[in-house]
Amino acid sequence: MRKFLPSLMFFILLLIIWEWAVRYFEIKEYILPSPSAVGSSLINKRVLLWDHGLQTIYEAVLGFLLAIGAGLFLSVAMGLSPGVKRTIYPLMVVSQTIPIVALAPLFIIWFGYVMMPKVVTVILICFFPITLSLVEGLSTVDEDMVKLLTAMGASPWQVFRKVKFPGAMPSFFAGLKISATYSVMGAIIGEWLGASKGLGIYMTRSMKSFLTDQLFAAIAVVSILSLLFFAVVEITGRMVMPWYYQK
């Protein structure tokens, strides 16, 4: 915890300056609410925020898990077969040039105002960093290690399971951390474009009613959620790869 102390102090300092500036320049609350106004809004609207937050968490977690599944499947296939990699990899990169924000409304037309389009948005945003990091991790394997196992009579599958896959874990978890924070954002984007519940729709409604303090409160909740997701991945990483953290 101690290593975060300087950033925390600096953050508090920024909040103080913000609070002071809003009061000194008499900035209207719908333009920029003061941190104290955001804070009280967080407390007053906690039940509503929690209710909407749960929906967002649900979408983000589901999308994230499905993205991990898709990422694992794709990258293992690419790791085992150079032919599959040559076919899929370029297409995967091209897929990332499609603006998902533009596609999301289409998902609503396809799937309706239910959870599905949001989960799909999360999957589309998360699967790329996950797959890319695992594919990279699998391809940066130590060739001498592979040679040693091969000379000892290991099958290609044994080489994959005992050398390539465990060796790719640090890179995989780096991708997971990125995706974990993206997943909440993905759910929010999905909700913006149409939802009955969730922090995204809460933000849109607050903005349209010029309740900027509520918008900021929702932003704070989103940040905290993203940090929590990040922490869960980090802790899982430490449990899965104790060797990596004992260096």
Add this chain to the structure above:
Amino acid sequence: MAEAYLVVDDIFKTYPPTEKGKEKLETLNGVSLAVKKGEFVSVIGPSGCGKSTLFNIISGLERPDKGCILLDGKDITGEKGHISYMLQKDLLLPWRTVLDNCILGPELQGIPKKEAYRLALPLLKEFNLSDFASSYPAQLSGGMRQRVAFLRTVLAKKELLLLDEPFGALDAYTKSEMQDWLSGIWSKYRETVIFITHDVEEAIFLSDRVYVFSKRPALVKAEITVGLPRPRSRGEITSTAFVKLKKEMLSALLDV
């Protein structure tokens, strides 16, 4: 050569040019050698002479252009799974503990973990590594890591151990310590070993016989039987017999 266990018979290997306009790389030019069961044989030669290519061919990772490898009378040219080897790089799996690294060989053969542990634990004790069984390789010193790598090589229970400059990356003190240790361990287990090095003293100190390779394209320039009694001690390095062998080897190596 009736009693030869491993026979390397007239091996040729030439690599095609890597780029256009470059010349092809003649690496091995009719290399032959023979190793008896339980014999410690060294191969010594100038760096870049193709020792490692020979190594890859014996281990089945590469095929020779001509010639064959016989093990116990059977042709194993290009066949993998007969040898286990050890390099300058320890190649320990960083995510495995020392104990789990050691049992890699049995594990690949499908032996259950519990049984593999039973095989490994007495050896760990023998190698003075018991206290580090649950440590990760990153927590060990270079010398210790090479000891673990050697244990893994032995435990793979292959017909032949190939050691390719295993102590090349260690400092002089640790290196001589490791040589003493290897000499002692080998005297006990009498594995069939081919040891690749470019250190003349190391070759004499450890081996029963030494093959001296020429510059690339490599061929065997001399075969020297060491014949010093075992166990050998470090002090013998300055003995007359040792110095004589060293002179003989250096003159073969340096062409004087």
